Amino acid sequence: MPFFLKFKSTILCLSICFLACGQKQKSSTNESNSISTEVSKKDILVGANQTQEYLPIITNKKIGIVANQTSVIFKKEGYTHLVDSLLSLQIQIKKVFSPEHGFRGKVDAGEKVKDGIDTQTGLQITSLYGKNRKPTQNQLKGLDLIIFDIQDVGVRFYTYIATLQYVMESCAEAEIPIVVLDRPNPNGHYVDGPTMRVEHTNFLGLQTIPLVYGMTIGEYATMINEENWLANETKAELKVITLANYSHESDYSIPIRPSPNLPNDQSINLYPSLGLFEGTNINAGRGTEFQFQRYGASFLDSTAFRFTFTPQPNFGSKYPKEKGLNCFGEDLSAYQKMDSISLQWIIKAYNNCNEKDKFFNTSGFTKHAGTEKLQAQIEAGLSEMEIKASWQTDLERFKLIRSKYLIY
Structure with missing residues (x-):
């Protein structure tokens, strides 16, 4: 039986009254130890809010979480951090992996993130933007499952999707399942831009995709897996916790800076x-x-x-x-x-x-x-229309691949 089905029927009731007060604001002294995830039926529900889908999977497991300041669970008023909430339910979080900008999202773009201890939770923080950008097998040792929950903005050179791919590769190599808690893409309503060339792939773009790819991070994770983009054409044991009340045409306002220089x-x-x-x-x-x-x-x-x-x-x-x-x-x-x-x-x-x-x-x-072509086109004096026309064949080719993995 697949790992993700083993506990499906055992703990659904845990999610009904989820989740403890975390680091959103200082909590009232008479507030209970659990906070409902109930929000308006019309609101977009992020994957982290779909607790009934993933609590049965992670209970009694040793968990690593790839997270930052955007990894929150929303409620009627405000939000709580996923890590704080899961800890309050006695979920065994053993390690937090932090991407570019760090776990609390305060580090400059391009600045190395150091390993350390999170002062608010006491958890070990392992940087994926320092000595290594791909988790080592030693760093995954002792973990039963990885949760990935980071707000993306749908732009190829925004490094969180590169971190996602490297985490998926390491999980596949270690035969550790990975759960991606999906979040809306605020730029998910279009596909555009020059396509990455194989010879230029780097951490600002590991795959030959357009600059704007029009997918949620959960959809993109599925594409990585099914298109055999992981090293040695391995596949991760992947589970995406999907969004509710969302389409690619939905307006979505991110309430927390996804990185220091994207304030609104x-x-x-x-x-x-x-x-x-x-x-x-x-x-x-x-x-x-x-x-x-x-x-x-x-x-x-x-x-x-x-x-x-x-x-x-x-x-x-x-x-x-x-x-x-x-x-x-x-x-x-x-x-x-x-x-x-x-x-x-x-x-x-x-x-x-x-x-x-x-x-x-x-x-x-x-x-x-x-x-290299875009710089040459600008220097040669080509118009915007002429440059964008040169993208179209690649964009149409990508859209055909993308269409296989759209959930919303």
């Missing part, structure tokens, strides 16, 4: 477009309170850009590009909701750059774009 819905929606500036020397709002809602640099033409800002070190950006310099650019904080990638801003910035040899960080840009 606007930044998340613009991230696929403005994230391309990460491979240039242009500042995309880091070092301000409008991350990925503006862009600019001191070496852009001041006659073409009237908006200015000055990046300074702040939460999530100790060393922002153009620190302390007056940057000329555009403010997009009130821009309309996007349902495709826009190249207009990076093309405009390049065309109005006073020092074009300073614009691209070629290696970094290729890692983000997934191809």
Whole structure:
């Protein structure tokens, strides 16, 4: 009998009154030791809220959890952290694995995350963004099951899907089941962008998928498994705890920053477009309170850009590009909701750059774009329409593969 069916009928009643008060806010002294997961019937229910589906699987097991600050269970008012809630039910959490930005989500982009002990729970924290990005077999030793629960934003160079693939590979090698608690993709309503080329695959894109792939992290996990993308074409013993009341056209607002420099819905929606500036020397709002809602640099033409800002070190950006310099650019904080990638801003910035040899960080840009071709197209003066037309064959090919794994 498959592992996931062994305990299905034994503990369903545990989920009815789930879950203990965690770290959301300081709890009232007369609050009970359990908090209902009941929310409006019209609300989107994340996988973590579908307790009846996974409590029978994890009870009496030694659990490792891949989690960060977004790994929460929602209720009528607020939320509790998954780890705190499971600990309160005496679930045997033995280890937490932390992705880029750390378990509490406070580490700068690209900054190594250290192993340690979580001061709030006393749990051992094992970094997957430090010495190693794939869990070692020794790090998995003694665990019966892994839970993966991280809020994704649906952009290839956002590193959580790379972490997912490496965790799945390690679980397959160790013959340890993995449970993915699904969450909505706020950019799940479209597929767009250049496709990663095999020769450029890296932690910003391990697979030949478009920049925006239009799948939830649970759907993507299934695609990884079934398309034989794991090392040596192994398969993980995978269970996805699905969403309720969700479709790819659903509006979804993430109530917790998924990473330090995505502070709100606007930044998340613009991230696929403005994230391309990460491979240039242009500042995309880091070092301000409008991350990925503006862009600019001191070496852009001041006659073409009237908006200015000055990046300074702040939460999530100790060393922002153009620190302390007056940057000329555009403010997009009130821009309309996007349902495709826009190249207009990076093309405009390049065309109005006073020092074009300073614009691209070629290696970094290729890692983000997934191809050398996009930089060459921009430098050659191709229009946005011409560039996007060159993506279409790859996009249609991917959409056929994607369609096999859509749940919603």
